[in-house]
Each structure stands twice: as structure tokens, then as C-alpha cells.
Amino acid sequence: MKKISLTLLSLFALASLNATADVASAQKFADKYAVIAKNIDPAFAGPSAEEGKAFFNRELLIKGKPTACASCHTANPADQGKHIVTGKPIRPLAPAINEKRFADIDKVEKNFTKHCNDITGRDCSAKEKANFVTYLISVK
């Protein structure tokens, strides 16, 4: 009995450690993008979760169909998404829910470039990325 509760205890400790580490890693991305955005535009007042949320849900016409980041990632980044073309499930984007998000710079940049181009026809700006990640961190 004692052994089991000790194991459980260490599992919980590990789980919470992971959760903090991953939100912290996402926060590093938000901070980096914010520094770049500020370098580009000194008037940039810092990332806004609200603007990030608006960006996430903003629909643009793609091949005649209103499409947003939320079309694949769903309106709630804490939920599992679904690819609008392939129907494949997409694990949640919110780092508090999915600890694998915003851990790897290459993966993050690759996905930003691809999806921003898909939706807006260009890569996202540092400001848009800072807002976007800040919004995702705010989703629990």
C-alpha cells in the first residue's frame, strides 16, 4: 500500500513538473517572438491573448471557403482538432493540455510557415506569432 501511494505521488510530481516545463517552453517562444516584434516595431506594446484569439478564429476565403486556424484546430485550442482535408485528428494546440507543443523550434516554425501560408498567403509576422502563442498559453 505504501509502495503504491509513493509511486502515485512521484507520478503526480512528474506530471506537474512536465506541465510547468511545457507551458514555460511555450512562454519562451512567446517572449522571443515579442522581442523580434518589438525590434521591428518599437511601438509594439507586448503580446495580446485577445488579438491572438481573434487571429486564430478569423476566417479568410480559401478556394471560396471561409477558413481559419480554428477550422482544423477547432474553436477551442484545448480540444482535439480535425484536418479539414484529410479528416485526420490533430492533438490539441494548447501547451497546458498537450505538453508536446512548443517544444521544438524547427517544428514550431515549420508549422507556422505552412499554416500561415495556407490561411493568409504569407508567413505570420513575429507579432502575430507572439499573440497567437500568448493566446494558446492562456487556454487551460
Ligand code: HEC
Ligand atoms: C488544414 C488544417 C490546418 C489549419 C487550417 C491550420 N493548421 Fe496548424 N496544424 C495542423 C496540423 C495537421 C498540425 C500538426 C499536427 C501535430 O503535430 O500533431 C498543426 C500544428 C500546428 C502548430 C505546431 C505547434 C507545435 O509546436 O507542435 C502550430 C504553431 C500551428 N499549427 C499553427 C497554426 C496557425 C497559426 C494556423 C492559422 C493561421 C493553423 N495552424 C491552421 C493543421 C492545420
